[in-house]
Amino acid sequence: MESNRPKKGSKAKLREFFIAHVGEILDSSVLREVAGTSEWGRRVRELRGEEGMNIVTHNDRSDLKPGQYMLVNLKPLPAFERGISKETRAFVLDRNGFTCQMCGAAAGEPHPYDTSRKTRLHIGHVIDKSMGGTDDPSNLRAICSVCNEGASNLTLNRPDAIKLLAQLRRAPAKDQLDVLRWIVQKFPEQAKEILNQD
Structure with a gap:
């Protein structure tokens, strides 16, 4: 017999899971499985920002590794509205x-x-x-x-020009031309100025 109760959304599942595991370190792979969606990270941020759940990561505490989360306690933090137009x-x-x-x-x-x-x-x-x-x-x-x-745990620095040029020189000519097309498309006015200088 089918239940008439509506299915829980991924945010509700994560909320319940965090509450059931207060103070425990939870791994991102477990949270993804609980949420049942690749958008689990966004749902966690909504729980933090919009509902004020005191969920911390390695950015907040040095004892946590990248990809680890913890609901510190059930005391809510100030919540924020979605305010980006x-x-x-x-x-x-x-x-x-x-x-x-x-x-x-x-x-x-x-x-x-x-x-x-x-x-x-x-x-x-x-x-x-x-x-x-x-x-x-x-x-x-x-x-x-x-x-x-946070799936890739990337905090890459932006490469400077010398590193970019080194990578481009190593790339096949076809890839170099793809980059040139992209740069000309992104900076059409500057490309015209450079071509007119020659």
């Missing part, structure tokens, strides 16, 4: 060239660290709201779902 999201995505500011993956392309899915971008905070960060565009950046979930 569509216009601000569009501005940030455009400013960041529709690429993840952690790993460089471009929206819609196969993800370089998880080729089984296409890159999907979100808006993330540079300084988390729980640490006093704001929704001002200067504190926002485009970030892909893989980095956003």
Whole structure:
């Protein structure tokens, strides 16, 4: 006999799981399984930011490793509303060239660290709201779902020009031409100026 009760969403499942395991270190693979979705990381952030659950990670406590989470206690922290407008999201995505500011993956392309899915971008905070960060565009950046979930645990520094050139020189000519096309498409006016100088 089928139950008429509605199915629980991934956030509700995670909420119950955290509450049942207060003070325990929980691994990201377990949380993904409990949530039943690749968007589990976003749901955890919603529990922290919107519902004020005191969930900490390695960014908050040195005794936790990347990919580990813990609900410290049941005392709620100040919760934050979702306050980023569509216009601000569009501005940030455009400013960041529709690429993840952690790993460089471009929206819609196969993800370089998880080729089984296409890159999907979100808006993330540079300084988390729980640490006093704001929704001002200067504190926002485009970030892909893989980095956003912490699945790849990437905190890559942006490469400087000399490192980029070294990598490009090693690449096959076809890849170098793909990069050239992308740069010309991204900076058409500057490309015209450079070509007119010769």
